[in-house]
Every structure is written in C-alpha cells, then in structure tokens.
Amino acid sequence: MVNVIFNKVQKAFGSVVAIPDLNLEIGSGEFVSLLGPSGCGKTTTLRMLAGLEQPTGGEIRIGERAVNNVAPGERDIAMVFQSYALYPHMTVGQNIAYPLKKRGVPKSEHPARIKAVADLLQLGPLLERRPKQLSGGQQQRVALGRALVRDPKVFLLDEPLSNLDAKLRAHMRTELIELHRRLGKTMVYVTHDQLEAMTMSTRIAVMHQGHLQQFATPSEIYNRPANTFVASFIGTPSMTLVEAEIEMAEGAAFLLVGGQRFPLPPSLVMADSRHRRPITLGVRPEDISIASGEAARASVKLVEPTGHESIVTLDLGGAHFVMRAAGDVALRLGEAVPIALRIDRLHFFDRESGQRINTDAERPAEFRSIAR
Amino acid sequence: MTSRLSTVILNIVTWTLVAVIAFPLVWMVLTSLKPQSELFTIPPGFLPREVTFEHYRILLTDTPFLRYFVNSAILATSTTLLVVTVGALGAYSLVRFRYRGRETLAGLVLFTYLLPSVVLIIPLYLMMVKIGLSNTLASLVIAYTTFSLPYALWLLRSFMAGIPEDLESAALVDGASRMGAFFDVILPQALPGIISTALFTFILAWNEYLYALVLVNSDQSRPLTTGVMNMLITAFNIDWSLLMAASVMMSIPLIIIFAFLQSYLTRGFGAGGVKG
CATH class of the missing domain: 3.40.50.300 (P-loop containing nucleotide triphosphate hydrolases)
Structure with a gap:
C-alpha cells in the first residue's frame, strides 16, 4: 500500500x-x-x-x-x-x-x-x-x-x-x-x-x-x-444560499434574513457589539422546519411530493428556502406557515469570497471572526 | 403495381449494366481459348468451336511472361508493404500526437494527390537516374509509393480517428509501450482500413502502365503491363490470342485477392467514406 x-x-x-x-x-x-x-x-x-x-x-x-x-x-x-x-x-x-x-x-x-x-x-x-x-x-x-x-x-x-x-x-x-x-x-x-x-x-x-x-x-x-461552491454542489436538494446579515447588538447576535431577525446563541456574542456584516447564509433543506406556535412566517411557493418526503419551496420576505418535509405534509400554495431554523446547523459564508466563516457550535472560537 | 414495375425496370437496367461490363471480360476469356484460326471468322462465333490451351503454354514456356509476372508480384507486394507501413504509422501520428503544423501537413499530403501524376514522371525519371535507380523495380516502388501514400494516409487517418483513445490508454496503463499498444490494439482495430489500403495499392501497382513505361526499359525489370505490351504488340502485328491469354493470367491474382477480401474492402470504403 x-x-x-x-x-x-x-x-x-x-x-x-x-x-x-x-x-x-x-x-x-x-x-x-x-x-x-x-x-x-x-x-x-x-x-x-x-x-x-x-x-x-x-x-x-x-x-x-x-x-x-x-x-x-x-x-x-x-x-x-x-x-x-x-x-x-x-x-x-x-x-x-x-x-x-x-x-x-x-x-x-x-x-x-x-x-x-x-x-x-x-x-x-x-x-x-x-x-x-x-x-x-x-x-x-x-x-x-x-x-x-x-x-x-x-x-x-x-x-x-x-x-x-x-x-x-x-x-x-x-x-x-x-x-x-x-x-x-x-x-x-x-x-x-x-x-x-x-x-x-x-x-x-x-x-x-x-x-x-x-x-x-x-x-x-x-x-x-468550505465555501459556497461545495455547499451548493453537495446535497440533494441543494443547500439554500441567500443573502443575509449578522448583527451584533446589545450583547447579543442576530441573523437578519428576509426581513426577519433570528437570535443567535449567546456563546457567539462578541464584546464588540453594534456590528453588521453582510454574509451568504446556507441552510440545508432538513435544517428548516415548520415551527409550532409563534415564529417568523414564510409563504409556500411550491410543493414537490416524492413519496417518502416532500420538497417545499418557501418565500421568506423575498428569500427562497427549500425545506424537506414529511411526504404527507398538508400545505396549500400561498399559505403562510411559521418556520424554524436550526441555528446550530446554519452555514455562514463571506459574501465576497464565498469562503466559510463560521464553524459548528462546538467550535465557537472561529465563529467570532464574523465580528472582526 | 408501380413499385413492381420500378423493380422490373431497375433489374433490367442493372443486368444490362452488368452485361456491358462483363462482356469484354467474358470475350477475353473465350478468345484466349480459341485457336488462332477462329479469331477472325465472319460472323464471329461466341463460343469456341475447339478449346485450346496452346496460347497459355506458349506464354509460360516460350516467352518471358513468367519473369514479368514475378516482377509485377514483387513490385506490387513491396509497394503495398511500404505504403501500408508508412501510411499506418503516419496516420497514427496525425491522429494521436499533437504537434505544430499537423493539420497543414495533412492538407499538404492531400494537395500532392491532386497533382496530375503525369507531371511528375520526367522529374522522377531524372531523379532516379541521378541516384542510380533507373531501370530497377525499386524506382517503380518509390514512384508508386508517392502517389499511393497520400490516399493511404487519408483513408487510414479517418479509420484511426474512429478508434477510441481509451483503448490505447488502457494498453499503456496495462504495461504496453507506445509501439506495443499500436500493434496490439490499434492495428487490429484498423484492419479493415489497412486491407482496403493494401488492396488499393496492390491494384494500382499491378495495373500501372505509364510510369513503368518511362522508368524501366530493361527486359529484366519490366512488370507485366509494359512487358506484355512490349512482347505482343508491335507496330506491325498484335498477337491477340497470346494477349488475351496474358490478360486472363494477369487478372487472376486480383480476382483471387478480391474474392477473399471483398467484405473487408466494402467495409473499409464505407467506414472511410462516412468518417472522412
């Protein structure tokens, strides 16, 4: 060998x-x-x-x-x-x-x-x-x-x-x-x-x-x-890549996407608050789901049932997300549904270079770089 | 009804064509078997009244026919071998290797083929005299190669272009050298093309007259075409019986080769035609 x-x-x-x-x-x-x-x-x-x-x-x-x-x-x-x-x-x-x-x-x-x-x-x-x-x-x-x-x-x-x-x-x-x-x-x-x-x-x-x-x-x-190319090339359906921003405000971090604000875990909070950084957000279809109770709402654009699952396209304030849902999910076109993102599974890429700028939750140190 | 009529008409036309083409050949064979006395009877008889092989015997025993025949065989075989060898290697190079001027070279080769061969006779003759090859079979081999090779290159090139490069790559990875891969993989695949080329060259060298007439005038080196002409046709007399017998014997090698390789030949020309 x-x-x-x-x-x-x-x-x-x-x-x-x-x-x-x-x-x-x-x-x-x-x-x-x-x-x-x-x-x-x-x-x-x-x-x-x-x-x-x-x-x-x-x-x-x-x-x-x-x-x-x-x-x-x-x-x-x-x-x-x-x-x-x-x-x-x-x-x-x-x-x-x-x-x-x-x-x-x-x-x-x-x-x-x-x-x-x-x-x-x-x-x-x-x-x-x-x-x-x-x-x-x-x-x-x-x-x-x-x-x-x-x-x-x-x-x-x-x-x-x-x-x-x-x-x-x-x-x-x-x-x-x-x-x-x-x-x-x-x-x-x-x-x-x-x-x-x-x-x-x-x-x-x-x-x-x-x-x-x-x-x-x-x-x-x-x-x-490692970057947006790999992110979009691997995975079927492919990862949703949308423009977003990360905001540091009052000791907390937020993800701004489609006119919505999602709080990020406190572990990511930086001393330097009041900072905005434009990023490309990557979300795998299985990391977005229909939330129970109050949450940001997205409208249903398309439902593609494949039998064991349905691929649903959602519109969140102009940003299109692809979601993997159960095969028998009952959704009507145009219906506004509450959505939840798995914050710990999100991917952040530099908007210009396309390079990955976050790591997983277990390695928050690198993530801090988003607030340079 | 109309389709049936057209079939009938097509058949009549085809068979008429066959008859027109075959008649001189049949006549040649029949004449060679007739005694001299039957040749000029009026009206001419189609079948010989008496069959004789005397003309064949005279040709084979009393004339240098056999020597001419051997000369022609050597000439056609060596030309064919040379053209096929150089043509196959050249075509392989044109297809497989990337080098500057490759396409230009291929174009130039075709260009030489467009030149009327008559134009080249005198320069070639003078060159042969200079290098001391005049009056030899070798001079004819060289001359025939010059006008067979362009055709061979183009036919074989289109053949080899159709052989997947992966086959050769596989042979290289499997441990063959370049030449090894060429012999083991490329040549067997190009066989129909090589046989077509070989047949074409052989027929050309076997039947060529003009160059043989100019470049060779010693009886030792004459091929069949000029030899028979020289021997049997004079300003005063044409010996028709012997001429016909000689023609029959000249045709026999070609007929035998054709019969064996016919299927390869049609395949070869077909493939060359489509891809070239």
Whole structure:
C-alpha cells in the first residue's frame, strides 16, 4: 500500500490552464473520490496520475517515487475507464491476461491468476466471449478484472459506473466498497455523482475549475462545506444560499434574513457589539422546519411530493428556502406557515469570497471572526 | 403495381449494366481459348468451336511472361508493404500526437494527390537516374509509393480517428509501450482500413502502365503491363490470342485477392467514406 502526493501540480493545454496549482495527499489504503462538475479537472488529474497526461509543473509521487517521467506501464497502477476500454478483438480471458502478458508474468501463472479474478467477479462462464457479447454490467466487471489481475499499488477509476443503469449502479457501488475493504488498496475514483462519492469514499476532493475546493471526509464535506461552491454542489436538494446579515447588538447576535431577525446563541456574542456584516447564509433543506406556535412566517411557493418526503419551496420576505418535509405534509400554495431554523446547523459564508466563516457550535472560537 | 414495375425496370437496367461490363471480360476469356484460326471468322462465333490451351503454354514456356509476372508480384507486394507501413504509422501520428503544423501537413499530403501524376514522371525519371535507380523495380516502388501514400494516409487517418483513445490508454496503463499498444490494439482495430489500403495499392501497382513505361526499359525489370505490351504488340502485328491469354493470367491474382477480401474492402470504403 502506498500514498499518492500531488505537489504543486500544474497542467495547461496550450494556453488553457486546466489545473493551476494542485496540492493533494492521498493516504495509503484510502478510497478518495475526485468530485466535481464536468470540466473541473478531475479526469485530467487522474490521467496525470496514470501517466497519460504529462503535468506542466510540480511533482506527482506514488509512494517514495516521483513518477513525472515514468511511463504509465511502469507506475504499478491499474485503471478502469469510463468506456471500459476493453480490447474488442480479444476474448474476456485475453483481455484479463493482457496486463500479465505485457509485464512478463510467466505464462504458467496466467491461468491461476485469471481464475482467481474470474471467481472474485463471477466472470468464469464469460471468459471465452468477446466484449461486444457482454452486457454493460458484465463489461464493467471485465474492466475491473483486468485492473485487479495484476495486484497493482494504486487503482484509478474514471467514472466507472456512469454507463450503467441506476439499479446496477447501486449494486456495483456496494461491490466496489466491498472490494476496497477486502483489498485495502489505495483507490482514486473520479466521479461527478455526489452520491457515489459520499457513499464510497474515505475522503472526497471536491474540484471546481481546476482548483481543489475542499478535501475532507464525506460527513465533513456535507456538514462543514468550505465555501459556497461545495455547499451548493453537495446535497440533494441543494443547500439554500441567500443573502443575509449578522448583527451584533446589545450583547447579543442576530441573523437578519428576509426581513426577519433570528437570535443567535449567546456563546457567539462578541464584546464588540453594534456590528453588521453582510454574509451568504446556507441552510440545508432538513435544517428548516415548520415551527409550532409563534415564529417568523414564510409563504409556500411550491410543493414537490416524492413519496417518502416532500420538497417545499418557501418565500421568506423575498428569500427562497427549500425545506424537506414529511411526504404527507398538508400545505396549500400561498399559505403562510411559521418556520424554524436550526441555528446550530446554519452555514455562514463571506459574501465576497464565498469562503466559510463560521464553524459548528462546538467550535465557537472561529465563529467570532464574523465580528472582526 | 408501380413499385413492381420500378423493380422490373431497375433489374433490367442493372443486368444490362452488368452485361456491358462483363462482356469484354467474358470475350477475353473465350478468345484466349480459341485457336488462332477462329479469331477472325465472319460472323464471329461466341463460343469456341475447339478449346485450346496452346496460347497459355506458349506464354509460360516460350516467352518471358513468367519473369514479368514475378516482377509485377514483387513490385506490387513491396509497394503495398511500404505504403501500408508508412501510411499506418503516419496516420497514427496525425491522429494521436499533437504537434505544430499537423493539420497543414495533412492538407499538404492531400494537395500532392491532386497533382496530375503525369507531371511528375520526367522529374522522377531524372531523379532516379541521378541516384542510380533507373531501370530497377525499386524506382517503380518509390514512384508508386508517392502517389499511393497520400490516399493511404487519408483513408487510414479517418479509420484511426474512429478508434477510441481509451483503448490505447488502457494498453499503456496495462504495461504496453507506445509501439506495443499500436500493434496490439490499434492495428487490429484498423484492419479493415489497412486491407482496403493494401488492396488499393496492390491494384494500382499491378495495373500501372505509364510510369513503368518511362522508368524501366530493361527486359529484366519490366512488370507485366509494359512487358506484355512490349512482347505482343508491335507496330506491325498484335498477337491477340497470346494477349488475351496474358490478360486472363494477369487478372487472376486480383480476382483471387478480391474474392477473399471483398467484405473487408466494402467495409473499409464505407467506414472511410462516412468518417472522412
């Protein structure tokens, strides 16, 4: 098992800079997802790690070894491609044997190793077939088999599930998690699907326009997004982001949003009262709810029932919030309902830079920075 | 009713075309089997009254026909090998590598193809004399390569552009070198294109006349086209029986190759046409 380090890595295609400056350290045996919208540089990052693209600056290390000038075949990695990239003119067995053949593994060892992989992935009956005679899921497993057969140090997976239907994708997700648990290998997984990243990864690297936005565990990414991009990208439905202000007055702190004033916990009160700071407020759909009794009122704009829950859009003085409510919630359009915010779960971002400026309640020290 | 009528008309037109195209070939075969005395009877007989293989025997035993045949075979095979090798590697480079002037280069290659080949004969001849290759088969191989290669590059380029880059990346990650990936993955995928190119080049080199006439005039190095012409057609006489027998034997290799590779050929031209 080895770690992978990107140290000040840059990549430009002509005058187009795809990755301006990437620093990332993937621990040994980790399952790290590179997550982001298309064009964010995640596949370029993976291809640089594979040796299929040459970085224009910086250094990539696999374990102790700097690999910038090492050919893909000598990096001791295996890769699964989005298109599976199975060799169409070879049978499944030949496809799986190809990396062994190319690395000079003695021919006498091939059958046993192919059988081991075929057993693991239930490919036994398919070994004599050609790729085009297989279903998408089977092709996927062959691609995995070709990666597994050689026992590489690092596995690279480039959106391997994106061509599968939803049911098969869920199944393969659990299989991949199981595989990682069993092999304990370092895996780097590229995806634009946050569900895949959240369920499978030990850590997620969220990327946007070539920049690493946040590199943390799935729960950290969800609960403490580093900036508005991560906040809005992760979570379905996505986090509501609205303009708001934080006011310090008479020894207490208040959140001003949609013409309403919400008191913030006393622990956040600063000595320097009488201070207003414009912020972007982030609220997850589950952190806003219908209050009992007297509270600020928001009008119902839209109700989207999905069965087990309803997604409700609320208008609070012009600010639109998305709320997750029970599937059988009875709300009429235009109805004014009292709402409550989970104050301890709110996210505050700097209005200009978009960077997170609060932390969770258990770490109030950083939160004080809002009243600089 | 109208659709049936149009089918009938279409069939008549098609079969007429086939007959018009096939008649000279059939006539060639029949003539080669007729004794000399039957050739100029009036009215001409379609089927030979008496079948003879005498002309074939004379050609094979009493004339340098076999030497010309071997020359042509060497010439066409080496041209084909050279064009396919250079064409495949060149097309691969044009498709896969990014370098300055790549598109310009591809355009220029096509431009050379637009030049009438007659224009190049004299300069090529003088060059061959200078480098001491005049009167050799090698000079013809070089000449044919110059006008087959642009076509080969363009056909193979469109073929290779259709091969997913991921396949090659996978081979590289699996431990293959660039050339290894090219041979293991790219070539098998480009096979229909390569066969089309090879056939095209082979036929061209086998049938070419003008360059062979200008660049080679020693009997040792003549290919079939000029050899047969030189041997059987003089200012005073055309030996029709032998000429027809020679023509039949010249066609046989092409017919055999076509029969085996026909499906590849149509696939190749189809794919090249759509993508190119």
